[in-house]
Structures are given as C-alpha cells and as structure tokens.
Amino acid sequence: MDKIPECLIHPVSIKLLRQGHPWITADTFSSRFPRQSEFVIGLDDRRRPLALLLHDPHHKSVKARVWSTKFPFDREAQHFTASVQARLDLAFEKRIHSKVQLKRENYYLAFGEADQLPGLFILRLQDRVLIQFYTGLWVRYKQVIATTIQEVFPEIKSENVWFQLRGETKELQKLPQNALEPTRRDEFHLSEFGVQYLIRIGATYDHGLYTDMSSVRQALGGLIFPGARVLNLYSYTGAFSLWALKHGAGNVVSVDLSPKYIEWLQNNLALNPDLDHTKHEAVVKSTDQALGDLRGLKRTFDVIICDPPSSSSDGAKRTSAIKAYRELLSKMDLLLEKGGKAVLFLNTHQVSQEKFEKTLREYLTELKLTYKLSTRLHLGEDCPTLKGFPEGNYLKGIVLEKQ
Numbered sequence: 001m002d003k004i005p006e007c008l009i010h011p012v013s014i015k016l017l018r019q020g021h022p023w024i025t026a027d028t029f030s031s032r033f034p035r036q037s038e039f040v041i042g043l044d045d046r047r048r049p050l051a052l053l054l055h056d057p058h059h060k061s062v063k064a065r066v067w068s069t070k071f072p073f074d075r076e077a078q079h080f081t082a083s084v085q086a087r088l089d090l091a092f093e094k095r096i097h098s099k100v101q102l103k104r105e106n107y108y109l110a111f112g113e114a115d116q117l118p119g120l121f122i123l124r125l126q127d128r129v130l131i132q133f134y135t136g137l138w139v140r141y142k143q144v145i146a147t148t149i150q151e152v153f154p155e156i157k158s159e160n161v162w163f164q165l166r167g168e169t170k171e172l173q174k175l176p177q178n179a180l181e182p183t184r185r186d187e188f189h190l191s192e193f194g195v196q197y198l199i200r201i202g203a204t205y206d207h208g209l210y211t212d213m214s215s216v217r218q219a220l221g222g223l224i225f226p227g228a229r230v231l232n233l234y235s236y237t238g239a240f241s242l243w244a245l246k247h248g249a250g251n252v253v254s255v256d257l258s259p260k261y262i263e264w265l266q267n268n269l270a271l272n273p274d275l276d277h278t279k280h281e282a283v284v285k286s287t288d289q290a291l292g293d294l295r296g297l298k299r300t301f302d303v304i305i306c307d308p309p310s311s312s313s314d315g316a317k318r319t320s321a322i323k324a325y326r327e328l329l330s331k332m333d334l335l336l337e338k339g340g341k342a343v344l345f346l347n348t349h350q351v352s353q354e355k356f357e358k359t360l361r362e363y364l365t366e367l368k369l370t371y372k373l374s375t376r377l378h379l380g381e382d383c384p385t386l387k388g389f390p391e392g393n394y395l396k397g398i399v400l401e402k403q
C-alpha cells in the first residue's frame, strides 16, 4: 500500500473531531487533500496525527469521514476490508439481540456513523436488504458488504440485494438498483406492528415507509384511544393513518399534496382488510388549504399529526418547517379539541430539539395559546445517534397537549 498522505485540517475541524464529530467538511484545508487518495491522515496544527480519514473528493460538502482514531493508522488502512466486515458483524449482532425484528419486518441493520460505518446505511425490508451509500467511496466495497450480510443472514438471496446512492447532492440521488438486474423494479409488502405496507424499490427514491420513524410510531401507540378522531397532515403513504386505525381510531383524515402518495396510501389500506376503511378519508390538498376547509366544515380532532418536509416552496419562496410552524399552530389549534394532542415533527439536523421546543413555546406565547409540551420523540432502537454529531440526529418530535 502507498504511503498515506498526511494533511493538516482546519482548526474548527480539529476541535469538532476531538469532540467526537466524524466529518471533515469542505474548506481551504480539505480542498488540498490529494484527490486520488482513498485515505488521508488528518494532522492537527502541531502536525500530530489525529485520525485516519476516508476521503471523498467528489462529495460537495463532506470531504472526509473519520474511519479510525487508533494508531498506527497505516495498519488500520491495510486492514480496512477486515475492519469493514468486523464493524458490519458488530452492527448486525446488536440488532439480532434486540427485539426490534420480532415486531417489524423493516429495521436498520447498520446506521452509518453511529455504527462506525460512516455514510453506510443498511435496511432490512422483509427478505430484502437495501444498502444505501451516502458517500461514493463504498461503491468499491459493494461485494464485501453484500457477502458479509449474506454470511450472517444466509436467507437473503443475491437477487434480493439492492444498492442506492443517496445524499443531499444531485450526484448522490439515485434510484435503488438491484444487484443482479439493474433495471428491475420490485413490489412487495411487509408487516410493521401488525400493519401491512406496500414497498416499492427501484421505482422511486424512497420506498414507501420511513423505517427511521418506526420506533416513533411504536412509542406513540398509547396516544390513540378507541374512537379518537385523527388528522394526519403530510401523510405520505399513510403510515401514521393506518397505525391510528389499528389502534382503534374512530375517524382518520389523511392530507397530502401528492395524488401519487395518496394512491399508495389507498393501496396500503387495501392490504389491511382488518382495518375499517369507512373510517378513513383521503384528501389530496395542500395542508394549508385542507386546514382552512376542515375549519369551514367545523371539523374537530382529538389528535393531529404534523410531519412536514424540512422546507417547502410555493413556487415563489422557500419556507423552512420551523418557520411554517407559527401559522400551522394557529390553524391546527382551531381544529383541536380541548385536551387534544398535536404531534409535531421536525426533520432537520439544523435545529436542535431544544431550539425546536423553544421556538414552539415562543409561537404559543405570541398566539396566546395554552399547551403543555409533553413526550419528546427521537430516533431510537435500530437508529442510534452519536454524541457530538448533530447531523446524525435529524429527527425530532414533541407532543403538545391542549390545556
């Protein structure tokens, strides 16, 4: 193996890295890393080696990810493939021993940085696996990853292994591809807490069910009482709507702007004959319009679930979800019964849980609304987070109780 280049890193990166942050972002230092090197040794301002980094010159913002802080780094690099296998084994072992897979057929087998597998996420979807790369570096290790998975889970057939490039930048946003037949599209269903969902891989960027929300859906189980009236805003394919019906809701209204996702939701309902479909109403409208229309009809609800995209555009301007919450809160309040609960989510690492709650409190004061902030919701179980790495802790939620 060639000598690994040693490169100074930015003073801010040095500080963050020492606090456990595993990324080196784009700056004047990381732009000087030799482009052809897969590994780089990061040096501090006194040229002391700090970490062995996986270099990703093609990524727009994350130029390198910490692989190891253990010396000697050249040995760590030589043993890279064996360490990948060992870290995968460890990640799988943790999930095998948890009870996650007993209650649901969708869960993460590896969750990136928190499993010491930077930028590598592996989902188990019934008898399939979807391997997601957030850095192009992993593409060269496809075979190693697939083989390691199949050694631990021999029931996963090669034709059921899928790969996907994902990320914030366009170059990394690709549809999942089947390992053996790159043009294949796959449709099947899986069960989560006794509810069936239609999964589509290969046809769309997301496959129809957010696995990172699974533990949240479970945590919220106690919120729905028999007969509860539930409004599910930004419903997507209806995971929360079906979950509410399963918990005995008396009426569920799902709102999404996209006819495609509402049709998918209807397909999901059709997979669950035990749920009472007459208790469900699907509305293809913007949340804003739906909230106004429901108010006009004097409809009220016991539970409102609100899971907006982190930012949205009306064509003219882009609004972040955190900003949109002021108006959303005021409109949701008109539909929520006294004693009712609003379950609010925010899907971005840019706002911490504390800041999210502080902002909501400020809006409530401005709007003269009295709510108690109760249960906090976050990634859990198969989706661990790392201290000092807010980017990995993107999902936050809070239950608001109307006083």
Ligand SMILES: C[S@@+](CC[C@H](N)C(=O)[O-])C[C@H]1O[C@@H](n2cnc3c(N)ncnc32)[C@H](O)[C@@H]1O
Pocket (backbone or CB within 6 Å): 209, 210, 213, 233, 234, 235, 236, 237, 238, 239, 240, 255, 256, 257, 258, 261, 285, 286, 287, 288, 307, 308, 309, 312, 347
């Ligand atoms: C983050 S996903 C919601 C995920 C969903 N809550 C779940 O648990 O599966 C956001 C959804 O909001 C929808 N959407 C985006 N802008 C919207 C708007 N202004 N009004 C209603 N739905 C919207 C999108 O079509 C998408 O399905």
